[in-house]
Amino acid sequence: MPTIQYGHHQVxxxxxxxxxxxxxxxxxxxxxxxxxxxxxxxYFVPRGYRVLAYDMLGQxxxxxxxxxxxxxxxxxMLDSLLEQLGIEKTHLASISFGGIIALDFAIRYGxxxxxxxxxxxxxxxxxxxxxxxxxxLQGLADAGLPYLQSMLYPMNMSSAWIAANxxxxxxxxxxxxxxxxxYAMQNLMESFVxxxxxxxxxxxxxxxxxxxxxxxxxxxxxxxxxxIRSKVKNSRLLIMQHAYHAFTLEMPAVTMRQLEVFLDQVTxxxxxxxxxVWIASxxxxxxxxxxxxxxxxxxxxxxxxxxxxxTPARRKSPTRKKTT
Amino acid sequence: xxxxALYDLARDRIAANGFTPEIQTKITLLLCTAxxxxxxxxxxxxxxxxxxxxxxxILSQYSRELEAVTLxxxxxxxxxxxxxxxxxxxxxxxxxxxxxxxxxxxxxxLNPQATYRGISLGHAQLARIRLTPVIPDNADPLNPxxxxxxxxEQENGRMLQTQIRxxxxxxxxxxxEEREAxxxxxQELVDSVFSQFLSWLAAG
Numbered sequence: 346m347p348t349i350q351y352g353h354h355q356v357x358x359x360x361x362x363x364x365x366x367x368x369x370x371x372x373x374x375x376x377x378x379x380x381x382x383x384x385x386x387x388y389f390v391p392r393g394y395r396v397l398a399y400d401m402l403g404q405x406x407x408x409x410x411x412x413x414x415x416x417x418x419x420x421x422m423l424d425s426l427l428e429q430l431g432i433e434k435t436h437l438a439s440i441s442f443g444g445i446i447a448l449d450f451a452i453r454y455g456x457x458x459x460x461x462x463x464x465x466x467x468x469x470x471x472x473x474x475x476x477x478x479x480x481x482l483q484g485l486a487d488a489g490l491p492y493l494q495s496m497l498y499p500m501n502m503s504s505a506w507i508a509a510n511x512x513x514x515x516x517x518x519x520x521x522x523x524x525x526x527x528y529a530m531q532n533l534m535e536s537f538v539x540x541x542x543x544x545x546x547x548x549x550x551x552x553x554x555x556x557x558x559x560x561x562x563x564x565x566x567x568x569x570x571x572x573i574r575s576k577v578k579n580s581r582l583l584i585m586q587h588a589y590h591a592f593t594l595e596m597p598a599v600t601m602r603q604l605e606v607f608l609d610q611v612t613x614x615x616x617x618x619x620x621x622v623w624i625a626s627x628x629x630x631x632x633x634x635x636x637x638x639x640x641x642x643x644x645x646x647x648x649x650x651x652x653x654x655x656t657p658a659r660r661k662s663p664t665r666k667k668t669t
Numbered sequence: 670x671x672x673x674a675l676y677d678l679a680r681d682r683i684a685a686n687g688f689t690p691e692i693q694t695k696i697t698l699l700l701c702t703a704x705x706x707x708x709x710x711x712x713x714x715x716x717x718x719x720x721x722x723x724x725x726x727i728l729s730q731y732s733r734e735l736e737a738v739t740l741x742x743x744x745x746x747x748x749x750x751x752x753x754x755x756x757x758x759x760x761x762x763x764x765x766x767x768x769x770x771x772x773x774x775x776x777x778x779l780n781p782q783a784t785y786r787g788i789s790l791g792h793a794q795l796a797r798i799r800l801t802p803v804i805p806d807n808a809d810p811l812n813p814x815x816x817x818x819x820x821x822e823q824e825n826g827r828m829l830q831t832q833i834r835x836x837x838x839x840x841x842x843x844x845x846e847e848r849e850a851x852x853x854x855x856q857e858l859v860d861s862v863f864s865q866f867l868s869w870l871a872a873g
Contacts, residue, residue, distance in 0.1 A: 353850055406670050411792060411836050411852050412845060489826035491801075519802050523673045527826055528796050528833055 346406060349429045351422050354408035358426065361386045362395030367459065368435040369608070370397040370423070372443025374465075374591070375533060376497060376525060378405030381594065388601045394608075397435065399426060401446070401533075409529035416536045420450040427457060436608060438462040440593050441565065442533070448543050448573070451550045460611045461550065462604060464557040465590045467569035468576070469542035474565070482534045490527035494518045500564050501591035547576035553616045554580040555607045557600075557625075559588030567643055579618030583607075584638060586627045602629035671864050676802045678871035684805035692870065693814050694748040696800060697741045698757035699866050700821070703794045706768030708734040710777060710787040717778050726831040733828055737821045744813040760865050763858055764794075785841055786851060792832035793855040795825045798863050803870065 348355045359379045362368075369389055371382040379398035386396035400407035402414055402422065423446070427435060436459045439447035444466020451461045467474060485493045498507060498514060507514070554577045558570040567584075574582040583603060585592050593600050603625050610616040622638040640647055683692055711731035715724060758765075767790055770783075777783040801822050808815050836852065843851075 353846055353853070408853065409856075410849055411833065412849055413837065486830055487827065489823055515806075520673065522799070523671070523676055523802050526796055528792070528829060531833065 349426055351425050354402055354410065356399055356422065356426060357406035358397060358399035360395065360397045360430065362390040366393055366395045368395045368397055368432050370435045370437050372439035372447050373401060373404060374441035374443055375530065376521060378524060384597050385601060403529035403533045405524060409526050411528055411532060414532055414536050416540055417449060419446040420453060423450055424454050434459050436460045438604060440464040441466055451552060452543065452546045455550060455552055458552045460553040462555045462557065462607065463573060464593060465559060465562055465565050467565050468544045468547055468572050470540065471568060478534065478537060485527055485531050490522060490525060494521055501589060502595055503589050506595050544572055544576060547573060550577045551579055553611045553618050556580055556582045557585055557603065558582065559585045559590060559592050561588065562590045564590040571643060574620055578620065580620055581618060582622045583635065584624050584642065586625060598629045599625065599627055602634060606634045671860050675864055675867035679803040679867045680805050682871045683803060684807055688812060688814055690746040690748040691753060693745045694753050695757060695870055697745040698754065699761055700741055701738050702761040702764055703798055704734045704738050706764060707791045707794060709768060710771060710791060713772065714777050714784060730828050730831050733824060737824065740817050744817045760869060761862060763862055767858060781841060785843055785848065788832050788835045789852045789855045792829065792836060793859040795829045795832065797856060797859045
């Protein structure tokens with residue numbers, strides 16, 4: 346099991362691909378671990394990349410401190426990990442909790458990055474996120490890890506995914522319960538007590554930055570990503586159609602394709618960080634992957650001009666079977 | 670980290686044979702040893718000076734550990750095989766020794782290092798000894814032993830909050846690196862005992 350030493354902590358990592366190739370480093374969400382990026386490694390390694398994933402402190406097979414982890418420590422640890430692996434620069438792709446670490450890393454260690462991808466994340470705690478975080482922490486402390494797991498499925502995934510995987514969910518929860526430790530997760534969440542908004546520092550991010558947000562992500566909604574888009578000049582916001590918070594897990598093929606498009610642009614020097622807003626194709630095989638977003642991307646409805654003759658759009662409801 | 674495969678093997682064994690008296694006895698031997706150690710520690714520190722509000726948490730944890738031991742002991746269908754007790758004692762011996770060291774004179778009440786160690790070992794036990802993943806899907810959810818295991822585990826998660834708060838905030842002169850190392854060392858100790866225990870459970 347490959348590990349590095351960081352202070353008195355052990356950090357478990359997985360690195361695949363040939364030395365000398367450009368590296369993509371993936372940063373996990375709160376309850377994730379390095380294994381969840383394996384399909385991404387399988388996709389990107391044959392395309393000429395090395396893929397690095399690791400368990401952050403408090404996750405998976407890395408050390409799980411009880412007493413203290415400062416939020417800033419995660420970015421410092423990533424710097425140490427890259428140093429110890431002899432990786433000078435990397436593309437950095439991150440989701441949710443990992444996204445905050447990635448933003449912090451890009452602000453303080455931008456010289457180590459080729460590019461940044463921030464998915465389903467935030468630079469500051471909106472009042473809504475602040476309360477959600479408090480509820481999650483309370484649930485974890487009062488009712489335990491199984492409660493938090495049960496809470497996160499509907500917050501992360503679509504109804505369609507839940508319906509299709511309902512029978513597998515108990516086994517997935519069991520595996521998550523074995524692999525995670527409630528106290529370590531609590532420690533990660535409590536590191537937000539001293540969290541200072543990254544927003545005032547976002548202008549320091551100079552590398553090409555792709556911000557990805559699920560169309561229906563109500564956990565970290567559009568406003569969280571809009572803050573990042575508006576402050577990082579060399580950025581674009583890409584909205585993932587039909588996606589919820591954990592689209593890296595729910596629609597990996599679409600996500601990998603979007604990452605590939607972005608990395609190709611960065612590598613070819615054709616990337617244009619103009620703070621524009623785009624919509625990702627939901628077909629990885631489509632010729633055109635990014636479609637310009639027309640209208641107000643902050644709104645969920647599109648308001649037409651009212652005329653006396655205009656009528657609301659109607660759509661047939663799905664047919665419902667009668668039950669007897 | 671405990672190898673996830675060990676949980677699967679133990680669960681499969683129980684799925685095949687059910688919660689036999691042998692399986693129940695093994696589980697109760699482990700849990701009661703762990704909880705009796707934590708109980709003994711809490712009974713010793715509950716009258717420490719200047720505990721203030723913490724005293725209530727300590728007394729509460731003492732009572733809940735006592736409840737758990739009682740609940741398990743009366744719901745367990747005990748095996749009559751004395752060899753189980755012998756092998757069980759061998760597996761849990763490192764835990765008994767660790768609690769014994771903590772309780773050595775002058776005792777945790779007068780020895781800050783032992784106090785911290787007791788909190789740390791209690792944390793490792795409550796956090797790492799988790800038995801609900803070995804309950805198979807086909808287990809009767811109303812089986813009193815199964816119900817007891819589930820309730821105890823949920824309660825462990827709540828009790829753990831006392832250890833978390835104390836490990837983070839207790840006034841101590843022990844440097845943070847040393848404290849973290851101590852906590853990690855106790856986790857490794859508990860992981861080692863619990864891994865052996867899961868193998869024993871799977872062996873039938």
